[in-house]
Every structure is written in structure tokens, then in C-alpha cells.
Amino acid sequence: MTPQLTKWMSVLQDCFRDCLTSMSEVKKIQPGTVSSDPIKSMCGPIIQVKVGANSCLQIGLHSDPQTQQFLGKLIEEDDPDDFLPDSDSSDAVGEILNIFVGQFVRTVFIKSDEQAVLTTPIFIYGQLDLPAILEFCSQEVQIDDHKVSIFIGILKVKQ
Amino acid sequence: MKILFVDDSKTMLKINASNVKKVIGDFEVFKASNGAEALAAVKEHTPDLIVLDLVLPDMTGLDILEQLNKLGFNKMAGFISSMKTNENYQKAMALGAKFFLDKPATPEAITKAFRDIGVLK
DSSP: OOHHHHHHHHHHHHHHHHHHHHHSOOOOEEEEEEEOSOOOEEEEEEEEEEETTTEEEEEEEEOOHHHHHHHHHHHHTOOTTSOOOHHHHHHHHHHHHHHHHHHHHHHHSTTOSSOEEEOOOEEEEEEOOOTTEEEEEEEEEEETTEEEEEEEEEEOOOO | OEEEEEOSOHHHHHHHHHHHHHHHOOOEEEEESSHHHHHHHHHHHOOSEEEEOSOOSSSOHHHHHHHHHHTTOOSEEEEEESOOOHHHHHHHHHTTOSOEEESSOOHHHHHHHHHHTTSOO
């Protein structure tokens, strides 16, 4: 894993922690294992960040459906025993991703001459095929008893 | 007071309205999830303040503000967005936006912005 990707993952993790702690009462967020193996089966939102003309990142938040429910209820301040419809939990988790990726972009590319443009979050449930991937890093994060993986891929852009 | 929130995320509409309520108490809430709904809601409800997201499915929050200006809208508008870059901030201010807050806009950030624009004493 290159130093740049390691640094970006560290920033992403900080942004994710800031986002969750500012939007919810969550206290315990701990880092877990890091992997450079691309995630094959996905449940969660992704966002693409196009940086200038030649660079594109794919950033996502992967977890099991129960954890998506947990995160959705956490930020919507719903009772943990209530059922949150899947459309609402995927919207909520997509918004978490949107917020911390926005913060990541402002942190990492603020001094860059190249403009970074974010797509809106897309929720993927199933196979994640990234044929144009150049580099990949995922970081597991434990929130209370739930585990999520934050991941970032650098994609090859057609010239 | 009537406030229109414009965001394509139901979660953010709920959180923004809830955080504004914590700051100013009771007010009339209107919600729109895209630009077309926002323009229709302004016409129908004439809100005193519009809180816009930047990225929406059919147009940007900046486009909405530009169209409202052309229609003679003279009430307050501001942004809550995860894309607060210098460029977006400058464009929003040039169109007459009164504030530009990062998502998630905490009650503290909303309080400061609303004091600055006179919504809150």
C-alpha cells in the first residue's frame, strides 16, 4: 500500500469518527484490521470523487444489513428497538458517507489546484466489480458491537 | 416563521429541521427533495427562509437560488452542504446566500449563523 493511500485512509477514518460523534451519541469507535484486498460483495453506499481530469477515487462504507439499520437509527435518533425501513437506513448511511467524504475532500484537496467533484451516494447490495482498480485499501471500524469497513479505491481513468 | 428545507436525503431533511427546531423552537416546516419541488414550494408557501443543499438530482442549490432571484424572491436563503469549497461558497454568496454551513450543521453552528443574519436575537 502506498504512503499516499495509507494517509488518505487515516484521514477518512478521522472524518468518519468526527461525522458519527457530531451526529449521534456514539462513544466507542475503534479501528480494526486493514486490508488491500478489494471487497467483492457489498452492502452499503459508494461515492466517486473525480479529481481533476486524470484521477478518480471510489469511497464506500460496507457492512451487514443489521449494521446499516444500527447506523440509520443512530443518526436519526430512533429507538434501537424500532424497525427502520431499508430505504430509510440506506438513505441515512448514504448521507453519513456523503458527509465524511465531503470532509475528506476538503481536508486532502483543499490546497490542490485540481477541483474535486463528488457524485451523490449510490447504494450497492451485491457484487462490487471494480475492473479498473489500481490500488485499494479497506479499514474495519468497530462501533459499539457493530463492524463497518471504510474503503477507498483509486481507479484507472481512461485518457 | 416559515422555513423550507431542500435536500434529496430524507435523513438530512429530518436532521436539519430537528436541529433548527432545537435552536429557534416552533416554526412552520416545508420540505422539498429536488429543485422542481423547491421552486413549487416557494411559490405555494412563500417561506421566510430557505435552507438548501448543494447537490440535488435535477439542479444544484445554486441553480435554485439563481432562478429564485430571477423570479424576484427577496427572502433569506442559505446552504447546508458537504461541498463547502471556496468556489461554491463564493458562488453562493454572490447569489445572495446568507450562510453556508458544513453538513452536519450542529445546533451550535445554526445558532451562530441565525444570530449573524438576525433570525435569532
